[in-house]
Amino acid sequence: MAHEHKLSIFRGRLTFKDNIQKIWGVLILLSIITAIEVALGIKKPEIFASPWLSPFEGGFFAMLGNILLGMFIFMKPLNLIFIVLTIVKAYYITWDFMHMRDEVMGLRRAVVWTGVFLICYLVFILLTEGDYIFEVYKDGFQTWDF
Amino acid sequence: MDATVNHTANDGPTWGGGNQPLKASYGKLMMWFFILSDALTFSGFIAAYGFSRFKFIDSWPIADEVFTHVPFFHGNYPMYYVAFMTFVLIMSSVTMVLAVDAGHKMKQNRVIWYMFFTIIGGIIFVSSQGWEWATFIKGEYGALETKGGKILQLVDVEGNRIALSDIATPLPTERAQHERKNGIWFTDEGTRSTYTAAEAVAGVLANEEVLIRTIYLNEDGEKTVLSREETVAKLQDVTGTVEGANLIHNEYGVPLFGDFFFFITGFHGFHVLTGILINIIIFFNVIVGTYERRGHYEMVEKVGLYWHFVDLVWVFVFTFFYLV
Numbered sequence: 415m416a417h418e419h420k421l422s423i424f425r426g427r428l429t430f431k432d433n434i435q436k437i438w439g440v441l442i443l444l445s446i447i448t449a450i451e452v453a454l455g456i457k458k459p460e461i462f463a464s465p466w467l468s469p470f471e472g473g474f475f476a477m478l479g480n481i482l483l484g485m486f487i488f489m490k491p492l493n494l495i496f497i498v499l500t501i502v503k504a505y506y507i508t509w510d511f512m513h514m515r516d517e518v519m520g521l522r523r524a525v526v527w528t529g530v531f532l533i534c535y536l537v538f539i540l541l542t543e544g545d546y547i548f549e550v551y552k553d554g555f556q557t558w559d560f
Numbered sequence: 561m562d563a564t565v566n567h568t569a570n571d572g573p574t575w576g577g578g579n580q581p582l583k584a585s586y587g588k589l590m591m592w593f594f595i596l597s598d599a600l601t602f603s604g605f606i607a608a609y610g611f612s613r614f615k616f617i618d619s620w621p622i623a624d625e626v627f628t629h630v631p632f633f634h635g636n637y638p639m640y641y642v643a644f645m646t647f648v649l650i651m652s653s654v655t656m657v658l659a660v661d662a663g664h665k666m667k668q669n670r671v672i673w674y675m676f677f678t679i680i681g682g683i684i685f686v687s688s689q690g691w692e693w694a695t696f697i698k699g700e701y702g703a704l705e706t707k708g709g710k711i712l713q714l715v716d717v718e719g720n721r722i723a724l725s726d727i728a729t730p731l732p733t734e735r736a737q738h739e740r741k742n743g744i745w746f747t748d749e750g751t752r753s754t755y756t757a758a759e760a761v762a763g764v765l766a767n768e769e770v771l772i773r774t775i776y777l778n779e780d781g782e783k784t785v786l787s788r789e790e791t792v793a794k795l796q797d798v799t800g801t802v803e804g805a806n807l808i809h810n811e812y813g814v815p816l817f818g819d820f821f822f823f824i825t826g827f828h829g830f831h832v833l834t835g836i837l838i839n840i841i842i843f844f845n846v847i848v849g850t851y852e853r854r855g856h857y858e859m860v861e862k863v864g865l866y867w868h869f870v871d872l873v874w875v876f877v878f879t880f881f882y883l884v
Contacts (some may be wrong), residue, residue: 433661445647452643455624455883461780493884498703504872511657511868513861521582525592533603540607544614549700551615558710559776560797 415431420515423506440510447499460491591862594871598831602873605827607878609820619775621813622783623882629655629695645688646874649832652681653871657737660864663857671860675843678867682836689829696821699804703811704760704772706797706845711813713773714764715785724801726757727763727770753801761795775813821881831870838863870878 421436422429442506453542455461467487469473470476480487485494509515514522574581613620617708624638659674702724704712714722733756740748755763764770772791776784786794799804802811810818842863853858 434658437654437657437661441650444650448643448646448650449880451883452639455639492707496879496883500875503875507653507868507872507875511653511871512865513660518581518583521584521589521592524582525596529599530605533607534598536603536607537610540611541614545609545617548614548617553617558708559704559710559774 418516423510439500440506443502444506449502451496451499454495456506458492460480463490465489466491570725585858587858587862588865591860591865593681595865598869599873602824602827602876602878605820605824606840606876609824609880610819611814612814616814616816617623617765618777620777621775621817622781625783626696626812627882629700631691637711638779639882641688642828643880645685645692646878648681648688649871649874652685653868656864656867657682660861661858663851663860666857668849668852671846671851671857674847675839676858677842679778679839680838682832682839682867686829686832686836689825689832693822693825696818697806698801699811702755702801702803703758703810704757704798705800705802709777709797709809710817711802711811712785712794712798713811715771715773716769717771719773719785724760724763724769724803727767728759729762729766731756731759731762749805750778753803755801757798757800760801761798764795809872813839824877825881828870828873831873837871858874 419433421431421433423436423440430439465487466498467483469487470479484512508526514525569848584592628636628638629641630637637877646745655674655677659671660680662670700723701713701721703714706712714724714727716722716852735756737752738747738749764772768788769789769790772786772794774786778784803811804811805821807815807819807822808817812818842859845851845859846857851859
């Protein structure tokens, strides 16, 4: 059984001497990311509390802009940061702990792309529907709070 | 680069598993199949959580205010304990991958020790989760509930939470717990809360400085606190009290929050539990030398994949339950 490991992370900018050193390096990276998440979660800085952009008004291109830049218009930057950091952590767990980095590209894509496309669709459809029901509760009832 | 196939001649039979485009063993491929399908199951649960949260986006409980406890310490420590749990799980992932590495080098003793530490980490994590559940179920302050199932929490003028037990005025009451031995034998009622709605309402009326905090978020993302007049008016709607959490009521706010907490962390905890059991089986196999005789430690690698997957799911649960 071949067991060569690819020892570079950050697109080759950081190369470890052996596999064990790489494992500890990735642990340090994951710990730093978790520490940042926890610090932000406790502190909740003001600048990340409200979206950086407000929705564009009027016309087809405004709508297109709202869809394309939706993450910056409708999401709190803090939540966006948490989700991006989570995906970064997931990447390193899969690539280095689960050895995806050492597998052939076909296996990587078979697993990762399948998951990513299905999950994106599922999240899109469920969050859209949830928001629709929220609007119905808000505007479609005499009172909802009794 | 790996995908570039520079020899088209068949090295083996075309059908019947002769080609190995993914260059992974049967066992590892099947483990990846399982992990992918399990990942989709978890995504379904977490997306459903997102659905319900978007449905009640203006009244969802704030996680920092719910999970504020650390064992053996009193006071308000949001997130620290769950951060510790996350670290324990990542650490046990590290010892697992070290065990895989030692397995590749056929170092039996090191595999044994690393597997042992992995199992200990898993046990610490599951026990912590059990403690977290117990704390969540027990609750801390208690709350009032309206006819529409909305939760009203009590605060003082500075916004500090007030417990029901601090203010409720005991009233003489005839009400007794209905048990199976009384009346119709096959019916009983669930646990009754310590205070009746009337006692809690009397307590709020008697204490001028007590205000009601609703479940609705204001523009600053904080829960709305009513004025004293609004508080007194709101008491009309109170029909009961809630202490702690179950699947139907919880003192933290929207009942679905409790349901998803139990379901998703429970399902994840069950995965950790089975992971520990499988790890223990492999651990003993390593000790008796099964893989030494087999000539390779691929079994450790496969159980390692599962164990890392459990860690991976926790990373997402941590984000969507405790941070976002």
